Amino acid sequence: QKEVEQNSGPLSVPEGAIASLNCTYSDRGSQSFFWYRQYSGKSPELIMSIYSNGDKEDGRFTAQLNKASQYVSLLIRDSQPSDSATYLCAVTGSARQLTFGSGTQLTVLP
Amino acid sequence: DVKVTQSSRYLVKRTGEKVFLECVQDMDHENMFWYRQDPGLGLRLIYFSYDVKMKEKGDIPEGYSVSREKKERFSLILESASTNQTSMYLCASGLAGGTTGELFFGEGSRLTVL
Numbered sequence: 299q300k301e302v303e304q305n306s307g308p309l310s311v312p313e314g315a316i317a318s319l320n321c322t323y324s325d326r327g328s329q330s331f332f333w334y335r336q337y338s339g340k341s342p343e344l345i346m347s348i349y350s351n352g353d354k355e356d357g358r359f360t361a362q363l364n365k366a367s368q369y370v371s372l373l374i375r376d377s378q379p380s381d382s383a384t385y386l387c388a389v390t391g392s393a394r395q396l397t398f399g400s401g402t403q404l405t406v407l408p
Numbered sequence: 409d410v411k412v413t414q415s416s417r418y419l420v421k422r423t424g425e426k427v428f429l430e431c432v433q434d435m436d437h438e439n440m441f442w443y444r445q446d447p448g449l450g451l452r453l454i455y456f457s458y459d460v461k462m463k464e465k466g467d468i469p470e471g472y473s474v475s476r477e478k479k480e481r482f483s484l485i486l487e488s489a490s491t492n493q494t495s496m497y498l499c500a501s502g503l504a505g506g507t508t509g510e511l512f513f514g515e516g517s518r519l520t521v522l
Contacts, residue, residue: 306448332509341498341513342451386450390509395466396441400450 301325302389304399312407317374319402321387324368330390331363331370336401337383346372377406411435412514414499420520427486429517431499438504440482441466441511442474444495451498457482458504489521 302323311317319333330349334342348354348361348370360373370389374381387399415430433440439458443451443466453466455474463474471493475483482501486493496518500511 330509341516342511343513344510347510388509394508395453395456396509396511397453398443398451400448 301391301397302387302399304385304387304402306400307403308405309402310405310407311377313377313379315377315406317377317381317404317406319372319374319385319387319404321370321372321389321399322368323370323387323389323391323397325389325391325397326365326368328365328368328389328391331361332388332390332396333359333361333372334386334388334398335383336386342386374404377404379406379408382406412499412501412512414497414514414517416517417515418518418520420522421489422522423490425489425521427489427519429484429486429497429499429519431482431484431501431514432480433482433499433501433512434480435501435512436479437501437512438479439502439508440476441500441502442472442482442484443498443500444468445498445516446495454484454497486519489519491521493519494521495519 333346336342346361354361358375362371384401386401412433441456442454457476473485499514502511
């Protein structure tokens with residue numbers, strides 16, 4: 299079982315819609331949770347971090363964390379073609395190391 | 409802005425060659441990491457360092473070694489390159505402490521081993 303699992307996609311949404319990206323993790327001792335965005339041919343960049351249960355909003359992005367269900371998600375409201383990228387979920391486990399999921403490829407259709 | 413610079417964007421090497429990948433960061437970060445990224449496998453941690461002269465094995469250290477002689481520089485060494493080490497290599501840096509997952513990545517080094 300992978301430590302951090304994501305649907306690989308591809309996920310396609312129309313422009314202006316809400317894109318929902320999901321991630322589950324296996325280490326119950328995980329403390330910190332991150333979403334990275336990676337454009338094709340580029341390196342990952344951090345877009346959201348969340349450390350406690352609930353929602354965290356930053357502009358059009360909302361990260362949601364449910365530690366009891368070992369689930370973290372990223373919502374992108376009013377999706378734009380420029381949001382088309384691969385989104386990587388990352389989790390800092392009890393060993394303090396950051397473990398990445400394999401990513402979900404998102405395409406926003408104009 | 410944080411800048412993480414990797415010395416080579418593209419390299420082509422022969423099987424058995426020794427390969428050096430250099431990474432320099434300019435933000436005085438304590439933590440530095442080397443990942444490799446392969447399609448369908450995501451980012452996998454090779455080695456990391458939380459301090460000068462300190463190194464720790466990640467998930468896939470076999471066939472690799474690292475060097476951190478200065479705080480800003482973290483080098484990845486492939487002692488004898490093999491074809492299964494063909495990959496994108498990503499260096500990252502970050503602050504120490506609780507936010508050890510907030511990383512800044514370099515542009516990557518795409519290595520092809522023939």
